[in-house]
Amino acid sequence: MLDTALSLNDLRFLMLGAGWTLLITAISVTAGTLLGVLFGVARAQTPVWVSLPIGFVLDIFRSVPLLIQLVLFNSFIPILGLRATPFSVSCLVLALYTSAYCSEIVRGGVAAVPQTTRRAARSLGMTWGQDMVEIVFPLALRVMFPSWIGLTLGVMKDTALVAWIGVIELLKSSQILITRMPSEPLFILGIAGLIYFLISFPISRLGARLERKWREND
Amino acid sequence: MIEIENVRKSFGQLEVLKGVSLAVDRGEVVSVIGGSGSGKSTLLMCINGLEPIDSGRILVDGVEVHARSTDLNKLRRKIGIVFQQWNAFPHLTVLENTTLALRKVLGKSRAEADAIAIKQLEHVGLQDKLKVFPGKLSGGQQQRMAIARALAMSPSYMLFDEVTSALDPQLVGEVLDTMRLLADEGMTMIVVTHEMGFAREVSNRVAFFKDGLIHEIGTPKQIFEQPQRPETAEFLGSVL
Numbered sequence: 001m002l003d004t005a006l007s008l009n010d011l012r013f014l015m016l017g018a019g020w021t022l023l024i025t026a027i028s029v030t031a032g033t034l035l036g037v038l039f040g041v042a043r044a045q046t047p048v049w050v051s052l053p054i055g056f057v058l059d060i061f062r063s064v065p066l067l068i069q070l071v072l073f074n075s076f077i078p079i080l081g082l083r084a085t086p087f088s089v090s091c092l093v094l095a096l097y098t099s100a101y102c103s104e105i106v107r108g109g110v111a112a113v114p115q116t117t118r119r120a121a122r123s124l125g126m127t128w129g130q131d132m133v134e135i136v137f138p139l140a141l142r143v144m145f146p147s148w149i150g151l152t153l154g155v156m157k158d159t160a161l162v163a164w165i166g167v168i169e170l171l172k173s174s175q176i177l178i179t180r181m182p183s184e185p186l187f188i189l190g191i192a193g194l195i196y197f198l199i200s201f202p203i204s205r206l207g208a209r210l211e212r213k214w215r216e217n218d
Numbered sequence: 219m220i221e222i223e224n225v226r227k228s229f230g231q232l233e234v235l236k237g238v239s240l241a242v243d244r245g246e247v248v249s250v251i252g253g254s255g256s257g258k259s260t261l262l263m264c265i266n267g268l269e270p271i272d273s274g275r276i277l278v279d280g281v282e283v284h285a286r287s288t289d290l291n292k293l294r295r296k297i298g299i300v301f302q303q304w305n306a307f308p309h310l311t312v313l314e315n316t317t318l319a320l321r322k323v324l325g326k327s328r329a330e331a332d333a334i335a336i337k338q339l340e341h342v343g344l345q346d347k348l349k350v351f352p353g354k355l356s357g358g359q360q361q362r363m364a365i366a367r368a369l370a371m372s373p374s375y376m377l378f379d380e381v382t383s384a385l386d387p388q389l390v391g392e393v394l395d396t397m398r399l400l401a402d403e404g405m406t407m408i409v410v411t412h413e414m415g416f417a418r419e420v421s422n423r424v425a426f427f428k429d430g431l432i433h434e435i436g437t438p439k440q441i442f443e444q445p446q447r448p449e450t451a452e453f454l455g456s457v458l
Contacts, residue, residue, distance in 0.1 A: 119268055120305035120364070124319035124371060125294040134318060138309045 005181050006188065014188075017173030018195045024087070024169060025156040025199075028094030032155070033148070035095065036102020041132070043103060044110040054103075061100035067161050069093050074165040090162035098155050105147045109140030142214050149207035153200050170195060219243050220265060220375060220408070225274035227260060234260050236430035237274070244374070247407045249417035249438075252427030253453065258410040259302070261427075262377045265408070266290075266297040279374070295323060298368030302380040304360040306352030312339065313348040316367045324371065331370075338366040342396050358389030362396055369400075376400065378409040414457060418442050426450045 039058060043051045061069070073093050077084045084092075113136050121131040163172035174192040178185045220242040227235040234257040242248050250258050263269040265276055267283045267290040276283040281293060307315050316335035320326045326334070339345055342362040352360050361381055368376060378397065382390040394416050401407060401420045411417055417424050418438045425435040426449070434441060434450045442458075445451040 114305075116301060116303050116305050117307065119263075120301060121307070121319075122291075123266055123268060123294055123297075123299045124367070125291045125323040126319060127291050130322050134322060135307055139307075142309075 004184060004187060006177070006184065006191075010177055011191075013177065014170065014173050014191060014195065017168060017170040018199070020087075020167065020169040021156070021159050021171075021196075022199060024090055024094065024159045024162060024167070025152070027091045028098055028159075029152050029155055031091070031095035032098025033102050035099035037106050039099060039103035040106025041110060043107045058100040058103055061096050062104075066093070066097055066158055067164060069097065070161060070165050086162070086166045089165060090159070090167050094155060094159065094162070097158070098151065101151050101154075102148065105144045105151065106140070108147075109144035110136055112143045113139045142211075145214075146207065146211060149204060153203060156199060156203075157196065219277075219279065220406075221277040222261070222265070223275050223277070225261070225264060225276060226272045227257075227264060227269065228272055234430050235264070235271070238430070238432055239274075240425060240432060240435070242375075242406060242408055244406050245404050246423065247401045247405075247409065247421045249421040249424045250408065250410045250427050250432075251412070251414065251417055251424060251453070256427045257430040258427045259379050262299060262379050262408065262410055265377060266294050266299055268299075291323070295371050296374045297377060298371060298373035298375065299377040299379065300361070300364045300368055300381050302383050304352075304357065304364045304381075304384070306355075306360050306363060308352055311349050311351055312344060312355070312363050315352065315363060316370050319367070320370055335366070335370050338370045339363070341369070341399075342366045343392070356389060357385045358392045361385060361389075361393045365393075365396055365400075375406045375408070378407065378411065380410050380412065382411070382413055412457070414442075414454075426453065428453065 039054055042054055070090065070093050074086060074089045077089060117139070118131055118135060121135045122128075126134065159169055160171040162169060163175065166172075168176070170192055174188050177188050181188065220240075222238055222240040225235050225238045226233065236257075238257075238261060240248070250261070252258055260269060264271050265278070265283065267288070271284055278293060278296065281288055283290070283293065307318065310318060313332065313335055316339060317326075317328070317331035320331035320334055321328065336345065336348065339348065342365055344359060344363055344366065347355065347359065347363075352363065355363065365376075365381075381397075382393050385393065390413070394413060397407070397409070397416070398420055409417070409421070421438055423435055424438050424441040425432045426441060426445075426447070427433070428449050434445060434447045436446075440446075441450065442454065445454060
């Protein structure tokens with residue numbers, strides 16, 4: 001068998017890290033998506049003087065490297081006199097980062113719904129909100145979904161960066177193990193990589209399956 | 219009754235309606251004919267408030283469409299409109315397309331809405347397609363579905379915006395037959411159309427539209443046989 005110093009306990013330690021990775025991903029993708037829908041609809045449906053400033057702020061989150069955002073937030077929040085754990089800072093930054101990308105996906109999805117279809121809905125007496133909920137979102141979802149799956153997978157992998165501010169997620173746990181077993185970095189990183197893959201793969205399969213199901217009706 | 223009084227509307231520099239007036243009584247079928255881009259379709263969009271107007275006014279049963287106090291969503295229940303592009307909701311089946319507004323706008327239960335929708339879909343000959351998604355229908359079938367969807371709301375008025383223009387020629391007949399049926403049942407209709415045969419046979423009055431104005435309006439007999447204006451004669455000469 002494989003000759004390694006890695007014990008079952010170490011593996012358990014890695015899985016714990018993977019658990020944090022999953023938790024941070026789940027929280028930031030959920031919050032980021034909700035915010036992203038809000039910002040995206042605002043960007044698609046409000047006058048320029050509302051949508052432009054929103055777009056500008058979101059652009060900042062999209063264009064500054066995530067690592068810098070994490071470090072800045074982690075340093076500035078205590079300066080502002082607020083207390084936050086590295087975990088909550090990570091979730092906050094990743095959620096904002098997700099929302100910035102998600103808002104663009106939503107904006108594009110909403111814009112892709114033909115104006116004529118929406119007119120048909122309004123002509124039947126449906127309100128703006130009913131049109132949004134019954135027509136625009138279901139149709140936009142098909143356009144947005146592949147990009148959103150891509151975003152989710154991206155954010156999941158980007159959670160590795162929060163190791164930098166001291167959250168012991170999957171990458172940080174493997175680094176800790178490597179420090180203890182300096183002769184086996186490749187093996188340990190290989191296992192960490194495999195765990196990342198095992199998290200990603202079902203998400204992307206699920207995405208592909210849903211897409212196929214929707215296409216059958218078109 | 220629908221009363222259109224001296225309505226003007228511009229898109230940017232382009233004035234598409236230049237003072238249009240028209241009154242349509244209950245039970246009347248008025249066809250609007252004229253060249254493409256003459257503002258006919260815009261006029262229909264203005265009648266149910268999908269487009270704002272610059273001046274003049276439009277009254278539907280005495281309610282001013284563009285008044286600030288008018289609840290457009292409520293007013294639109296009275297006015298069915300069918301568009302050139304058939305505009306099915308592609309994520310919903312034929313039945314769901316037809317019941318959506320019944321349930322969401324009129325607050326009908328699913329059973330009630332289904333009953334009304336099935337009756338209307340039978341009316342337009344789509345009773346076999348209830349569970350089918352619009353993508354699987356022909357253009358003519360989609361257009362008939364759009365008519366049933368509008369009729370399900372039991373509107374007092376139906377507006378048709380070149381509903382056969384985007385259809386293959388062999389599918390035009392089925393849609394016109396449906397509209398003929400409606401006219402026979404006494405529905406009040408404003409029909410923007412290029413189908414001169416339909417305008418001539420089915421309408422009570424025909425309006426000739428050109429450059430944002432109604433140049434002439436009269437019975438089909440007057441318009442088609444003794445047009446008074448040279449523009450009308452010229453247009454009819456080019457299409458007949």
